[in-house]
Amino acid sequence: MQPTTTQLNTPYFMIDESKLIENLEKAKRLKEISGVKLVLALKCFSTFGTFETIKPYLDGTTSSGPYEVKLGYETFGGETHAYSVGYSKNDIENVKHMADKIIFNSLSQLDAHYDNTKQSASLGLRINPERSQAGQDLADPARPYSRLGVKQSLLDLSVTDKVDGFMFHMNCENKDVDAFIAILDHISTTFSEYLDKLKWLSLGGGIFFTYPNYPIEKLGMALKNFAQKHQLQLYLEPGEAIITRTTDLVVSVIDIVENDKKTAIVDSATEAHRLDTLIYNEPASVKEASANGIYPYVIGSCSCLAGDQFCETQFDAPLQIGQKLHLLDSAGYTMVKLNWFNGLKMPSIYFKRVDGSIETLNSFSYDDFKATLGKS
Numbered sequence: 001m002q003p004t005t006t007q008l009n010t011p012y013f014m015i016d017e018s019k020l021i022e023n024l025e026k027a028k029r030l031k032e033i034s035g036v037k038l039v040l041a042l043k044c045f046s047t048f049g050t051f052e053t054i055k056p057y058l059d060g061t062t063s064s065g066p067y068e069v070k071l072g073y074e075t076f077g078g079e080t081h082a083y084s085v086g087y088s089k090n091d092i093e094n095v096k097h098m099a100d101k102i103i104f105n106s107l108s109q110l111d112a113h114y115d116n117t118k119q120s121a122s123l124g125l126r127i128n129p130e131r132s133q134a135g136q137d138l139a140d141p142a143r144p145y146s147r148l149g150v151k152q153s154l155l156d157l158s159v160t161d162k163v164d165g166f167m168f169h170m171n172c173e174n175k176d177v178d179a180f181i182a183i184l185d186h187i188s189t190t191f192s193e194y195l196d197k198l199k200w201l202s203l204g205g206g207i208f209f210t211y212p213n214y215p216i217e218k219l220g221m222a223l224k225n226f227a228q229k230h231q232l233q234l235y236l237e238p239g240e241a242i243i244t245r246t247t248d249l250v251v252s253v254i255d256i257v258e259n260d261k262k263t264a265i266v267d268s269a270t271e272a273h274r275l276d277t278l279i280y281n282e283p284a285s286v287k288e289a290s291a292n293g294i295y296p297y298v299i300g301s302c303s304c305l306a307g308d309q310f311c312e313t314q315f316d317a318p319l320q321i322g323q324k325l326h327l328l329d330s331a332g333y334t335m336v337k338l339n340w341f342n343g344l345k346m347p348s349i350y351f352k353r354v355d356g357s358i359e360t361l362n363s364f365s366y367d368d369f370k371a372t373l374g375k376s
């Protein structure tokens with residue numbers, strides 16, 4: 001029998017298929033306008049139980065490490081792009097038979113693996129355009145001394161004898177189409193002699209084209225014109241844009257304590273289940289909160305880390321122990337970063353299908369926790 005939401009034990013992620021399809025329809029429109037191909041960035045979202053829904057809309061996957069290559073190849077299919085900041089010889093042996101494209105992060109990596117990969121895949125090189133729209137320094141690929149990609153001053157045209165494509169990734173949740181187009185123009189001008197010799201170009205992820213009222217047509221036309229000008233197949237590597245606003249992390253209030261402020265302690269932790277809340281200091285939004293509520297609370301984690309909290313917000317009524325709270329927009333960079341810190345219960349993962357049924361994609365036990373630490 002299918003569970004109903006009231007029967008589910010917290011904590012859990014609930015992925016909503018209808019909302020996912022809304023984003024995917026926007027992705028489809030962008031593809032139709034621009035001719036761009038879209039590969040899902042598995043680093044953001046790898047929950048393969050949803051891939052049957054996503055597959056008809058996207059062209060494949062891209063990865064940031066060897067196991068993601070395998071996961072994309074096995075569970076998604078289409079084009080499998082392999083990128084890593086650093087491949088060992090062993091990594092390359094493992095991925096080269098699965099990857100259609102292998103993108104190296106440096107000239108030394110390209111040299112090290114060129115002979116071993118040139119037959120099996122179309123090779124690419126990550127370039128650092130020294131421009132970005134990334135918000136926070138921690139996530140800025142063009143930050144000073146960045147190790148991500150090769151700067152133009154280190155390149156010469158002979159590199160195009162070895163690679164068919166370049167990859168640029170320089171945006172993070174960029175909602176500003178004009179800011180993106182300015183970077184695109186910069187790339188078009190600065191790298192034109194390279195681009196004219198390449199077959200494909202990936203412009204990475206971080207373009208928030210599914211954000212409400214984002215001008216998809218304007219983005220699509222800019223990409224189309226760029227591709228025509230340089231005679232390239234363009235790719236984007238969206239992660240967050242595909243799964244944004246599709247998923248709640250549902251938690252229960254376990255205790256309420258007071259130390260000048262009231263804190264509702266919930267059965268989850270940012271450090272274990274929603275790590276970016278902590279590392280980027282980006283508070284979660286709670287569905288049950290109310291902008292004009294008169295009952296303020298810190299929504300505090302169940303971990304031992306003193307500063308571990310989801311957010312501060314307010315409600316129309318006092319919170320009750322046992323009450324469920326929905327932490328909104330919890331799909332991206334969450335499930336891929338889950339860890340067992342403090343031996344907390346790992347959130348189950350559910351998929352609410354278009355017909356309203358709830359599919360269990362995974363649930364975890366003490367044995368899973370123990371298995372990460374050794375063999376019994």
Ligand SMILES: Cc1ncc(COP(=O)(O)O)c(C=O)c1O
Pocket residue numbers: 041043044169171172173204205206207237238239240241
């Ligand atoms: C190379 C590359 N491609 C794609 C992405 C996906 O970005 P987003 O999830 O913001 O779309 C990232 C994110 O860090 C990335 O580093």
